[in-house]
Amino acid sequence: MSLLVVGLSHRSAPVSILERAALTGDTQGKLLQDTVAAEPAAEAALLATCNRIELYADVDKFHAGVAELSTLLAQHSGVSLDELTPHLYVHYEDRAVHHLFSVACGLDSMVVGEGQILGQIKDSLATSQDQQTAGRLLNELFQQSLRVGKRAHSETGIDRAGQSLVTFGLEQLTDGAPVESWAAGRRALVIGAGSMSSLAAATLARAGIAEVVVANRTLERAERLARILTENDGTHVSARAVPMDTVPDELTRADVVVSCTGATGLVLTAQSVARAVEGRVGEPVRIPETRAVVPQAEQGAAPQDGERGTGTGLGADEDCPLDLSAVQSTAGFSVLGESAVAGMAAAELEQHAAWVDKGDRERSGRPAASAVLDPEAEAEVITALAATVATVGRIPERRRPEPVVPAPRPAPVLSILDLAMPRDVDAAVHRLPGVRLVDIESLAEASADAPMAADVDQVRRIVSDEVAAFGAAQRAAHITPTVVALRTMAADVVAGEIARLEGRLPGLDDKHRAEINQTVRRVVDKLLHAPTVRVKQLAAEPGGAGYADALRTLFDLDPETVASVSRAGDSNTAETVENAENRGRA
Secondary structure, three states: OEEEEEEEEOOOOOHHHHHHHOOOHHHHHHHHHHHHHOOOEEEEEEEEEOOEEEEEEEEOOHHHHHHHHHHHHHHHHOOOHHHHHHHOEEEEOHHHHHHHHHHHOOOOOOOOOOOHHHHHHHHHHHHHHHOOOOOHHHHHHHHHHHHHHHHHHHHOOHHHHOOOHHHHHHHHHOOOOOHHHHHEOOEEEEEOOOHHHHHHHHHHHHHOEOEEEEEEOOHHHHHHHHHHHHHOOOOOOEEEEEEHHHHHHHHHHOOEEEEOOOOOOOOEOHHHHHHHHOOOOOOOOOOOOOOOOOOHHHOOOOOOOOOOOOOOOOOOHHHOOOOHHHOOEOOOOOEOOOHHHOOOOHHHHHHHHHHHHHHHHHHHOOOOHHHHOOHHHHHHHHHHHHHHHHHHOOOOOOOOOOOOOOOOOOOOOEEEEEOOOOOOEOHHHHHOOOEEEEEHHHHHHHHOOOOOOOHHHHHHHHHHHHHHHHHHHHHHHHHHHHHHHHHHHHHHHHHHHHHHHHHHOOOOOHHHHHHHHHHHHHHHHHHHHHHHHHHHHHHHOOOOOHHHHHHHHHOOOOHHHHHHHHHHOOHHHHHHHHHHHHHHHO
16 A cells, blocks of 8 residues: 545645635545545545645555545535646655655745644544544554654744744734734734634734634634633733624724634625725725626627616726726736736626726827737737636736836725635725735735745755655565564464474473473574564665565465454554564574
């Protein structure tokens, strides 16, 4: 059997795919059970966090294992296999071990060096143990990954290379100001009472936030978290719990919101946030609404009953699908930055691209970058833009050579940190004046430019050393059942010969019988000591798996006997071999 991991993460897939592929707790358990029920897999474990979904399995066939695990991920995530496959990565045997150890050390995290992943790996192991899908290999692998992660944090300064996702997210909200000075005197609303929300609440409390209000669907969990915050001697925060239906009212009084729930739909819509900040900023807040978008081929047709017409002239302000005060357009078919078009469908983006192009020409009195194209070529560019958006999930930027001055926006009166996957907060909140939203997608962009500490190289060396040690231990363990079977066979031969000797010499007294018995056993142990120790050393080296087969062939060992030892395969097996080797050295 061999270790295989198939997964996707923030490094291989856009947030939109990760969001759709997110698995609920019940779905995770079902996925584990279906994995071990599949033919190629004997063990399974699932590491599912806000920015990664990885399925680990002990498989007997590589290609069949990859196909089966990929199919299971697609079935349980609800994302079609064709759509999921381009974003999947596969690691096998030592590369799979290296990947998990790197993840445990925080090297593969969105924020390099964050330590929260260790708790998530521990939870993943506990889940697979509860589901009884983790056997010897995955139990040892995940437990060792926890030890490697702790070693990396204790022996290096990897913590300086990055912070937890919560701390990093709060720092993005402050725009460079220290979190402590920014949080002082503010009121926070924390939505959710799970591990991430609890970490966020505790971080805010330590930073000096004045009040924390915890909202959760299960009020008892919210009350427990509020009580923990209040009773913490290291902070002086006022904390209280509220039911989820009071969130709209609490939103109007909050300065900071952190949301991380397991909800499959939006917890905070753009409309609810807009209503919460209305009156708190020095200008009217336009509440975003979903606009009906008429395909270009149908533009100009009279709207049907119940439909809202979009007009025929794309140059007019009322035809723009965006809030003009929140958008900075550039030449051609683009806008400045993704936040201005967050949450828009591809059809809206296509309409906006045409509007920007035509509007540039009408407002500036000069041709836009695309005006040199003939109508047929211009249509092709717009079509290509829509196809790009549909494929990569974002609109490409084509900036003017000269700098673009952003439109002034009021200072944020409400700062929102959305750590959920799928997202809790409507992406259209990005466009609301007086609101600053930081979510998983914007964190991914910000962390891409985060400085890397020199300690990262040291952690990589630790990972490489630990992978080699784990591989050697696993290869040595692979031959242990064969060594035990050989020593068992030798013990049976000794017992048979001693019994035959006693039959031929019935007059032996107990003292002589015991001395003969001990001498024969010592001879056998000494003869087997060197070859069994050496074969374990050779088997621990890369490519040493064949030594077990050679040992079975040379001593004509029964494969079923070896298999039965392997099934029993526990610490007792290793202890038996070690005791015999000690006798051989004596």
